[in-house]
Amino acid sequence: MCGVNSRNFFSDVAHIIREECKERQVIYVSLLRPYERVMEGFQETGVKIENIFIVDCSSKDSYPIYNHENAIHLRGQEDLTSIGIAIDRATKHIEGEKTVIIGSLGMLFLYNDAKVVLRFMKFLTKKMKSMNIDTILIVTKDDPTGMDEINTVKTFCDVVKNIEEVKK
Amino acid sequence: MIDIINSTLGIISIVAAAITAVLAYDIHKHNRLSKPWFAVILAFALMVARRIVGLTLDLDLYENMADMVNLTENLLMVAISLLFIWGFWAMRKNFRRFDVVEKHSTEKATEFNRTKK
Numbered sequence: 001m002c003g004v005n006s007r008n009f010f011s012d013v014a015h016i017i018r019e020e021c022k023e024r025q026v027i028y029v030s031l032l033r034p035y036e037r038v039m040e041g042f043q044e045t046g047v048k049i050e051n052i053f054i055v056d057c058s059s060k061d062s063y064p065i066y067n068h069e070n071a072i073h074l075r076g077q078e079d080l081t082s083i084g085i086a087i088d089r090a091t092k093h094i095e096g097e098k099t100v101i102i103g104s105l106g107m108l109f110l111y112n113d114a115k116v117v118l119r120f121m122k123f124l125t126k127k128m129k130s131m132n133i134d135t136i137l138i139v140t141k142d143d144p145t146g147m148d149e150i151n152t153v154k155t156f157c158d159v160v161k162n163i164e165e166v167k168k
Numbered sequence: 169m170i171d172i173i174n175s176t177l178g179i180i181s182i183v184a185a186a187i188t189a190v191l192a193y194d195i196h197k198h199n200r201l202s203k204p205w206f207a208v209i210l211a212f213a214l215m216v217a218r219r220i221v222g223l224t225l226d227l228d229l230y231e232n233m234a235d236m237v238n239l240t241e242n243l244l245m246v247a248i249s250l251l252f253i254w255g256f257w258a259m260r261k262n263f264r265r266f267d268v269v270e271k272h273s274t275e276k277a278t279e280f281n282r283t284k285k
Contacts, residue, residue: 053280072276082269089273
């Protein structure tokens with residue numbers, strides 16, 4: 001889990017992708033911003049976007065209205081089952097070493113029942129560990145949404161860092 | 169003798185329907201199809217009510233109101249059917265959506281690999 005600042009969200013996430021995911025494919029679950037803004041943000045911050053597959057949960061419409069070769073567009077942050085399916089399919093079918101990045105976790109607590117999200121996160125982290133896939137959960141430090149529950153999610157994580165520690 | 173068997177079966181069916189309603193409510197905690205699943209829970213709960221009404225007919229408890237009781241039972245049956253239709257139709261829609269997401273995610277991930285080669 002990594003805590004970032006909401007003001008520098010993209011540059012912080014971009015830094016994580018650059019530093020933590022060299023030579024790896026990144027499956028980025030975007031819960032905060034739609035596909036176009038995510039791609040713009042990553043391009044501006046110099047991330048190799050050809051290595052990024054986006055699970056977009058923030059666009060107004062889903063497939064077939066949006067159709068990008070490196071993204072799957074889902075109905076919304078409240079559709080945990082679809083998010084789980086998309087992550088599962090992407091991790092199974094994208095070749096090579098990969099890392100799943102979920103940003104930002106607070107959004108799941110905003111749109112779903114806390115207990116359901118906790119169960120989902122426990123299931124997901126356990127599954128990714130069993131598949132030997134690194135998972136980075138992004139948390140915006142200055143966003144109070146679901147902070148108590150996020151503290152519980154920390155117990156599922158092997159490492160909890162702040163962006164300042166990552167940047168050192 | 170037949171009356172006793174009928175009454176016993178009536179009571180067993182009420183208990184069984186009540187257990188089903190409780191189980192349906194318990195399943196609600198584990199799925200996220202809240203609204204349509206509530207229709208199914210309500211339908212099972214109404215089945216309990218319908219069986220109770222049916223039992224009053226079997227036991228001739230309201231002999232002078234038999235027509236009214238019969239009408240109530242039929243109305244409950246229609247309500248139960250409508251709730252089941254709503255619940256299962258909505259759930260079928262959800263499961264179809266999951267199928268589409270699964271298929272589309274697999275296609276996109278495969279396409280992603282191809283563009284990298």
